[in-house]
Amino acid sequence: MRCHYCEKAVLGANPITLAGIGPAHDVCHQIQLTSARNFKGLDIAQLDDVQFNELSDLVMMEKNSRVSSLGQASDSFEIELF
Numbered sequence: 859m860r861c862h863y864c865e866k867a868v869l870g871a872n873p874i875t876l877a878g879i880g881p882a883h884d885v886c887h888q889i890q891l892t893s894a895r896n897f898k899g900l901d902i903a904q905l906d907d908v909q910f911n912e913l914s915d916l917v918m919m920e921k922n923s924r925v926s927s928l929g930q931a932s933d934s935f936e937i938e939l940f
């Protein structure tokens with residue numbers, strides 16, 4: 859059996875089986891998903907400008923919320939030091 863992407867043998871190299879495609883290396887599949895701009899089943903390249911901006915805003919909001927909760931965690935850690 860050979861990898862769908864690189865065509866090297868998959869035996870002994872953590873192969874995965876892709877529905878409708880066949881065997882592939884997990885690494886080759888991840889590279890393919892990244893280069894296709896596909897994340898968790900969402901094809902980012904297929905979004906229109908409005909949808910893409912909404913996604914971008916959501917990512918930024920989530921990023922900001924995670925940064926501020928990290929800041930609180932480090933503040934409490936500093937308090938514990940004293």
Ligand SMILES: [Zn+2]
Nearest residue numbers: 861864883886
């Ligand atoms: Zn491969």
